[in-house]
Amino acid sequence: MFAYILRRLLYAVPILIGVNLLTFALFFVVNTPDDMARLQLGAKHVTADAIERWKVEHGYDKPLFLNTQATGSAQLTDTIFFRHSATMFVFRFGKGDDGRDIANEIRIRMGPSLAIALPVLVIGLMVNITFALLMVFFRATYLDLWGVVLCVILMSISGLFYIIAGQYFIAKLWNLLPISGFAGGINGLRFILLPVLVSVVAGIGSGSRWYRTIFLEEIGKDYVRTARAKGLSEIRVLFRHVLKNGMIPILTGVVVVLPLLFMGSLITESFFGIPGLGSYTIDAIQAQDFAVVRAMVFLGSFLYIVGLILTDISYSWVDPRVRLR
């Protein structure tokens, strides 16, 4: 087990290097820092001096890979690649355009993101499984058929509409909850409720339909027939056998996204004004703050890989047939 995890961790290193090189190529090679400076400064203020100053301010005035003017190891370290890309491996992301330390921002903003994302995941899981089990219980009846049609209808509505409708009706028209904002502690609850509600509702369509197929696949298996043959009631079959076995693919699907919950949801956070990592990212994209976007790309891939490793481990926990060697 330990050896397996170690090997997986080592395997993650080349992938992170790949991500790092890819983002480096995207941000510095395809477009030179000069292009970035021009875009940031706007058409009016572009002069050779201004571009140089912008590059010095952001530390982009070094050569890309090899600094021939330096001596010794500084030839490699005094470059954009080493200063801005290689340092990400120790989570030193540098500063954003607003002058704040990115790593510090990430630490502060993780909490609010998690405060939304975690309840959404847990409540969404429960709601979706309930609906899926109901549809499976009434399978091959009109209730099931129309349940699936309803799921497809819910899936076909853009996530943006759920948010806009939720904000408009619940917050603006009926004044039940604040339209957006965030506060820490127990006071924050009323701010969290609406985004959580909207996100859960938006996920019902695809979620319950997906879980329904999982349960249906289980219900066709031999052990279910055996369970019925020995006289168990349909409800017992569903809850004791189908639910338990169906949880394996569901849980492993959940484990993959667990670490990514820290990143939050771009759209939800931005609409509801949650000061989490999602809105941080979206602000950075809109302000074309390349340093922050690069940092978030790296963080996202890192968390995804952690999720993959956790998935493998969780497989061996929930399914005794899986052995990690």
Added chain:
Amino acid sequence: MSVGSFDFVPVILWTDALIFALLGVVLALVWFIRRHPHLRAPWRSVARRPMTVGAALVLVVFVFIGLLDSLHYREKLSDSLPGHPQYSVEVLSAFDALVGRLRTQQEKTYSAPLALRLYAKEFIERDGMTVRDYPRLKYGGAHLKKTDAHASDIAWRIFAGLGQGLAASLLLFGLLAAWQARRHDTAFGDWLAAWRTGHLGWPGRTLVLVLGLMLMLGAAMAHLAADYHVFGTDKVGQDVLYISLKSIRTGLVIGTLTTLVTLPLAILLGIAAGYFRGWVDDVIQYVYTVLNSIPGVLLIASAVLIVQVAIEAHPQVFDTAAARADIRLLALCLIMGVTSWTGLARLLRGESLKLRTLDYVEAARAFGVSHVRIISRHIFPNVFHLVLIAVVLDFSGLVLAEAVLSYVGVGVDPTMYSWGNMINGARLELAREPVVWWQLGAAFVFMFTLVLAANLFADGVRDAFDPRLEARR
């Protein structure tokens, strides 16, 4: 080129060329499938599903509008010198020419659906006095002398439209029945009875019903749109119905061209990884794990930011604003394609791993058949259903993604008509008092119809083509 007094020069944007290339491929595929009974069989089963056929009909209408909107041209300026023709910088399409007034009847600013008056007060002259009131629209309902005839006029138009649509669909239905009855050599009444009870062998009831509904709705819309703004007007007074219809093309382009980029990558790399194994497999797996590990929106956002910088740096390449927006749309498709091929590639890799150990593949290899031939003759036809299912399933997701990306600011060009841009603009309108809801509503209705039809169609195709599902039934 000139047709009568109408002078124009055709413009072929990049996405136009690709759309028609895609259309050609689809038509060639249809021709190929028709000639092979074993390929035709699953499509026959698709055609027997009522919900799928209904959805397909709706999709056909959307695709038709999208194709019309892809025939672009530039009009000749009337004041250009003879011998030195000058063309307008505005790129129009066959669709624009067809709807004509819908595009040109521009009001001053917001007006509600079917309204007679503007949504903002202005100083107007009335009976020699200047009062502050909502002025009449320049075009919307301008044919009405008295405003109290408004409601009856609308009701009459809806009634006339529905009636004409109903008449047209009854006529079509009669022709269909007569033709079918003659073809199958049955009495007219027998065929009607079979149609009514659903014993035709194909979903005749759904087909006629959906077609009839669409005809009625379309006719009523056409009657209303002739003199009103059916979905109101937007901030600059542009007809919202027109914007929504123009957005169809953008949605379709993103949904289809992205898959066009995805397919070669996914098929080649996925099959190669599964078939050759060894270091080829390692390299390809490494590439798609790297791409996969970057959160989708972020990768797309970074790539779009980069493309934006590149477009800003080379403004001289594009002769019109439309060409510029078009390149950005194409780039978006390319980027989304490059980031989304991994899922299908992984699926194809797994399937090829299984297929390569099958007896007939081993036999082919023992006979010394080349790799290329084995893949094209034995592997690819056996994974084709997976490719098809992935294409139809991805479509609706891509259309929805466009809206989100446009909201984030990394979607299509802000000047381009798209549902994403409409929704984006609607955010501020909802904060107005009184609320401007129609732009959002129209975008919602159109997007929902397209995505729902695509989802239902995709379900039907998946059920018909997935052998795993077949076994379970």
